[in-house]
Amino acid sequence: MRYVATLEGTEHEVDLEELTPESFAISFGQDRFEADLRRVGPASFSVLLANRSFDFDVVRDGEEIVVTSRHGSTRLSLVDSARRFTRAGPKRELKGPAQIKAQMPGRIVNVLVKAGDQVKEGQGLVIVEAMKMENEVKTPKAGKVAEVKVVAGQTVEKGALMIVIE
């Protein structure tokens, strides 16, 4: 089976061949490796490859797969080339109006602007408290406040739209 693995912006075409139920051949680029794979936990895998021992924990994070070992974490996206089922959509463009969204769940402590205000780049818009820390959210561009979707005291989910700057 063929996969496309994208890692730090580079696409790798990976061919996976099942040799026995426990061993696989992995080919990509010029190289072909044979590896022994054991599942050692709900999402943990032990891989022996050319005598080297790797111990991986694998989780999904949205569209990405995070593979962690004692060497650190690797984030990659994986596409079954027959059906591109885990492919993320095209990145959304960041031109046009700036949509100020909550970067984490939290509580709105204060709203510093109202619709119609002119703001300059870097000006504070709202103060959000999350994890007992307060953070002033600033506008990435100068412009006019088109919409204010939050009020002080309200809690917001991650990704919630708070302010629109035109």
Place this chain on the structure above:
Amino acid sequence: MRYVATLEGTEHEVDLEELTPESFAISFGQDRFEADLRRVGPASFSVLLANRSFDFDVVRDGEEIVVTSRHGSTRLSLVDSARRFTRAGPKRELKGPAQIKAQMPGRIVNVLVKAGDQVKEGQGLVIVEAMKMENEVKTPKAGKVAEVKVVAGQTVEKGALMIVIE
């Protein structure tokens, strides 16, 4: 639902009533308790009962259920009184010929008797090696060796019949 829990030889009739998906009433003997139950792992349960906090891990061991907490392990058998599905059969009687079985998996190092031998109580029959320890298995009764089912060098499973003494 009614259960019969047998613990250290005593039978307890236990009535379990589901109050909410997370809380239950347990009645047995003169007492009725309400408890909050959360599953906190594949076989781990947190129980709050009259402000007391209990943290249990539950496994089956054959016909028994072993409930472990920081206070120690409790072995019990549990019967749904509607269908006695976990009930063990009656204990096997130990009269008649003595069947000498392997108490753990191991390797037969030496067989000290042959069929037809007369043995006295406590006499050595076979030497079994398990976990790098050798143990001489002795006869619990005097009598005649009726059958020898093992030979030196052979490995035996737990419970395997090795010798029969008449």
Place this chain on the structure above:
Amino acid sequence: MFKRILIANRGEIAVRVIRACRDLGIESVAVFSDVDRAALHVREADQAVLVGPAPAAESYLNTEAILAAAKKTGAEAIHPGYGFFSERAAFARAVEDAGFVWIGPAPDAIERMGDKVAARKLMAAAGVPITPGSPGTLETEEQVREIANKIGFPIMIKAAAGGGGKGMRLVESDNDLGSIVRTVASEAKSSFGDGRFYVEKYLKRPRHIEVQVMADKHGHTVHVFERECSIQRRNQKVIEESPSPFITPEMRAKMGEVAVRAAQAVNYTSAGTIEFLADADRNFYFMEMNTRIQVEHPVTELVTGVDLVRTQIEIAAGAKLPFKQEDLAQRGWAVECRIYAEDPAAGFAPAPGKIETLRFPSGPGVRNDAGVYAGAEVPIFYDPMISKLVTWGATRSEAIDRMRRALGEYVIAGELRTNLDFHRWMMTQPRFLKGEFDTNFISQEWHPLRNGAVHADQAHLAAIFLAAIAGNQSANLAAASSPRASTPTTSGMRPSSWRMIGRLDQLRR
């Protein structure tokens, strides 16, 4: 000794206090909010009482509910941990008025040290050196600007009622001043109920060194040597160690003596910490006193062999200190890394969520004080700390070797993100290894885009791809078959993948 203690806290410190209780044969009572019903401290305690909904103000800071829980369970004393009620004199008083023993300093001492401005004055009077800054509290941007012009930028603006890295901000220049004053004032008011703040000179390349003190109710006060907490992000400590690699034996002796004097100036009892800033010339200045057990207390415990939490409880019960100053000595070195659910690549923003896989490091010299378990959720409502990983070694370099190894063994996987890779990177940094750092180290050296990635050769990459494919298929299977899977997916898996994962499942047996 007490028969039963209520712990008015959550997370790892609640578990830490439960452990000290258990060592002493004391029963522990946990309190919990709605979202913490299945938290580790509830599971580990002997008793547990619900005290309110998720927001701390309605549960962990709910005086009435907590005192009612203590009454109901027959607790004799209350341990506040750190954070929450730990430095609130009013709560300590309410505890004592309700007839319970407060495991901490007298409310009066909390109060006198809690008003940072008054404390500065008091310390100056007791002969403890203090940093240049505002003589009292300030209220307006203009007042701050005036002081700043006198002592020069950068300056720190600090909430008068703050502490522990909360309610303080650095101002580099006049440009940021307005926005920061607003934030500090707002945060001070909402977090501490007191909007006043003050200003201190921000030392260049400062080292953050603090001295642990312990005092009983019989007039004995000792110091238990220093910790250095110079590796900070957003003014919060992330790595601490003991001893300090910076100070000399003479400076150590002097700081210890000054710390004891500072504690005695407020008739301090229980565990407390005098925080100092030291400049490159090894001048040191009183910054604040933390009138509670601190997050980083384990490094002191590993180096001195003293169980600080157990001793706190013994002191509260009226015991004399079980050691004199001359009994105490430092042996070897200890380092602590705070493991947080946060994303170092996104400015260390909190990144909580459910922990799916969790394996703690272990072995020689490793201690891990955790507040979670596999399957637990790090909730969004509280501090996102997962655990404190602490290692001891005969030398600083052995302690760091062991930390590097322990970080490698530590596995946390799930919906959350962690700073494990950040700490792994830290343990390879030449300046850190040499002990040549200051509180600006992270902002100077950490580049999230360049660091933390695995540098894998082709074979290593092949192994990663294989695991990713196998793991992806397992996750799809789990999502399809388990009622508790939290990652819904519209699986496009082909039958052969099912066959493969079925085999993998068989292999696991």
Place this chain on the structure above:
Amino acid sequence: MFKRILIANRGEIAVRVIRACRDLGIESVAVFSDVDRAALHVREADQAVLVGPAPAAESYLNTEAILAAAKKTGAEAIHPGYGFFSERAAFARAVEDAGFVWIGPAPDAIERMGDKVAARKLMAAAGVPITPGSPGTLETEEQVREIANKIGFPIMIKAAAGGGGKGMRLVESDNDLGSIVRTVASEAKSSFGDGRFYVEKYLKRPRHIEVQVMADKHGHTVHVFERECSIQRRNQKVIEESPSPFITPEMRAKMGEVAVRAAQAVNYTSAGTIEFLADADRNFYFMEMNTRIQVEHPVTELVTGVDLVRTQIEIAAGAKLPFKQEDLAQRGWAVECRIYAEDPAAGFAPAPGKIETLRFPSGPGVRNDAGVYAGAEVPIFYDPMISKLVTWGATRSEAIDRMRRALGEYVIAGELRTNLDFHRWMMTQPRFLKGEFDTNFISQEWHPLRNGAVHADQAHLAAIFLAAIAGNQSANLAAASSPRASTPTTSGMRPSSWRMIGRLDQLRR
């Protein structure tokens, strides 16, 4: 320093050596048998090589396969751990002949101490006190009887090539003599390839006290103080501690000096242990020297701060000892409980199997050196040790308090049985707490039928019943839905039970 080390062992000691390698920046190579493909030491190592099928003789004792693995992976040195090859001079020689460094004493020293009879003679000549017994080896029941009649029962019969509790049996009276001589001879022949044995007087109420020694290749030998290992079952240690609660400072000094003399008599290098038996009058007698790192080495590490395994590796690489005798000191107290997959109620018979749930204890003063993980199998082929749980405290009583707490936190559930409840019972025994015990303690005090059960009141029982019912239903669900369930069941569950467990599953999220 070495670049890469092969570890010719498995289980917790292989993991322990891997950790030491990692601290030193050395790559580790694991070897494994067929049944250990997914064992922890394989997962933790940098490289891993299959060396044969399950029986140790064909894998972990397969000289050819292990040397081939070392060659193939480019290892420079071989660490044998304990057991297996650790005290086999022939293997050590083969390692050196193949051009690898042997991380242990010279083969000649192993050999001279391995022949227990020759060692007794050698020690006597070096002025080390030895126990009364046979002057040389014996071969027949009659010879044993003759010696026994001279020195009196009880006697110990020991394989000349044995050690570490293996190949030795107590003979209480003439009645058992024949059967025991046969067993020892057979075991000695099959386990050590040498059927010779000898006889020693069995001391009444003996204490088992041993002294750790370390020696480099530059002529420096030190002792790292004593351990006491008097809590034994079937002549195998289960609880060890350091310091010994029995010996006086004078006896400690004398034992240390004698131990150094004993090691120097065979030009010993690396880590080794001189085992002594002490009688009630504090006379002590040389029993044997263990020419390897020992299972119980962590109690010494916690009390002295010395990393014995790391130092072994440094010595093998040619380094001088990093400490002198006068640098070493004992601080506080450490206790170790060996956690086995065994059934104390069935005479401590091995009870291996798969571990379903595993939670390790942690917190202040706790170290747990494990060889397993959740989901791992304790195989029937090898020593059934799960982990070594070690606690440190400022006093013996604090160390035991912490052990009691750690044992309470430790959860191992699955197909296997463990001795956790046995250790929990031990930590409450008045004689143990007072330090007044000898090697017969377990046989005198342990009554499996009376001890270990939970004494639960009605409320506690109700909670147990609720958990049992919930757990039983989960298990049935798992058995019905999971391809890897290992407990087949003909489930008679009613639909409402499914509903209940479905809800429980939802709650878990």
